[in-house]
Every structure is written in structure tokens, then in C-alpha cells.
Amino acid sequence: MAVSEGLPIGALAGRTGLAVSAIRYYEAQGLLKPWRNAGGQRRYQRADIRRLSFIMIAQQFGLSLPDIREVLASLPNNRTPTPKDWARIGAALRGHLDARIDTLLRLRDNLDGCIGCGCLSLPKCKLYNRDDIAQSKGTGPRYLLGDRPDV
Amino acid sequence: MAVSEGLPIGALAGRTGLAVSAIRYYEAQGLLKPWRNAGGQRRYQRADIRRLSFIMIAQQFGLSLPDIREVLASLPNNRTPTPKDWARIGAALRGHLDARIDTLLRLRDNLDGCIGCGCLSLPKCKLYNRDDIAQSKGTGPRYLLGDRPDV
DNA sequence: ATAATTTCTAAACCTAACTTTAGGTCAAGC
């Protein structure tokens, strides 16, 4: 029960609000690497609470789990991350967020002019510029807007 | 070949950049109602090009297909929609878009203070306010941030 | 010492938004 024994998965779930199954799933996706105790059960460090919190926030920002794994890869694995480490990573997120906001603002600027005027015809409509929206939101393969300008 | 015979599905796909299979899928979801010719093949009105364009734009704004179906339901079905009809619908989208932008701006305001300082602890972090992000982005059931404040 | 919780793994299931496949029909060009 000493602190050095680490937190079992249920405790981590309780502290983060995540389901136990989600935490195991994140591990399967390479976002987390708990150790195992003598009986084979997962044990976590306290720092993993923050790691999971970060994952949840990054998801809100629209990052996929592979994206997040990459970002987290820049954390030191030989020591517990410091606030400074997290700040560096926060800055990376900020870039993502800024880009998404810009996209939406641009869409909004065009909305009145485009749908508002009823033009909505693909060849001219500004809403169809390919660099909008952070790459293929939504699941499954799909023709992206602007992918087939042969209209 | 007269205009009154309508467009076959491939033509519609060509003009919108959508896959034929996607257009059939939208019909199955109730977003489109082509008529059938003598041989049982789908025939579309020219106005359906705009309808599909609208669907693509609305998706970029984060609306689900059921959401879009509802919005489209307010179009008149006894006549071809006018630019004015589309403008009314554009205004509805605008509300959605504004909300999404507000959310992201709020997240950005908190980012430096929260991740930046390294606090990231659930009970205090402003990023964990439940009204953030337009309801449960991402598929499948999932605990929403803030849903379990019993941390 | 036993009962009640937790945890374990593997595999199946879930949703959204589509695509792919298979086997057959329709329409258009020569």
C-alpha cells in the first residue's frame, strides 16, 4: 500500500473520470506504459493522471490518438515530466488549436457570402478550398472537399 | 436526354465530387429523394447538386447526417428551393459555427494558464468545464470531461 | 478462511459514415 507500489487501474479511472476499458485501450495504442506487479496487474505512477488528463484535453482539440502519441513521445521517459515539460507540449497544442480556429473563422467569413447568396456552386465557392478543416474530420475514407476539382 | 429526364447518379457524382456510393448512402439516411425512371434507375434534379454541396459544407461545420437531415427538412418540397431558402438555412448553420468558435477560443484562453503552468489537475482545471466542445465529439459512448467531478 | 471486489485477457460488439463486393439489370454506341 506504500506509494511506491503505484496506483491500480481502477484508482486511475476514478481520478480521471475515464473508464477502465478506455485506459487499457490507450495502453494498447501506445499512449501509456504501466508496469506490472507480482500478480500481473497494472500499476501506474501518479504522473500518469496528468498524462491521461492531457490526452483528454488534446482530444478536445481534435487530435487523434496517434497524433497524441507522437506529442507525448517528446516527454522524457527517464524521469517524471516537469511542469516545464508540459508547458513545452502545451505550446505544440496551441499551434493545432490556432489552426482550427483560423479555419472556422474563415468558413464563417465565407458563409454569408456563399450560402447567403445561394451560389453554392462548386467551381467558384470559397468554402471549397482544400486547405480548410484539419484534414478529413470524420471516420473512414471519404472524398475530401476539393479533391476532385473536375467539376 | 431532355432536361426533364433528370441526372443519373454518376452525373451527380461527377458534379459534386462525391462517390456514387456516398450519394446512395445519403438517400438511405433520408437526405435526398430522387425519383426512378422506367428501368428503376435514380434520376436527380439539378437542385440536388446544391443540396449535396450543402451537405458537404454542413459536415465541415461538424453536423452529423441526422442533424443535416433536420436542417434540410425546412426546405420546401413542393418547389425548387430559392436562394432565399438557402440563406435562411445558412443562418441556422451560422449559429452552430459561432458556438464552435466560441468553444475553441475559450479553450485557447485557458491553454497557457492551465497546461502552461502544469497544473492539469482535474478538480481545478478550467479546461474541464462540461459545456466545452460541442457535445461528445468522437464516436461511441464515452465519459465526457466533467461528467465525473468526484475526483 | 472465505467472500466480495478488482483485475486480467481475448474476442466480440458498437456507432458513424462510408466503401467494397457479388451477382445481376439497364442503357447507349456501333
Add this chain to the structure above:
DNA sequence: GCTTGACCTAAAGTTAGGTTTAGAAATTAT
């Protein structure tokens, strides 16, 4: 009149991000 290409339906497959289930083993509580 026949071949080629477009179209049809129904069902199964795909991806992301998980959840659910089942049966077994470990831990905790009494």
C-alpha cells in the same frame, strides 16, 4: 443485336475510439 459501361440491391468490410462479455486469477475485506 450485341457489347460495354453505368446502374441496381443486399450484405459485408473499414476506421476510430471505445464498451461489453466471459471466464479466470489476484486482492481486499470480514
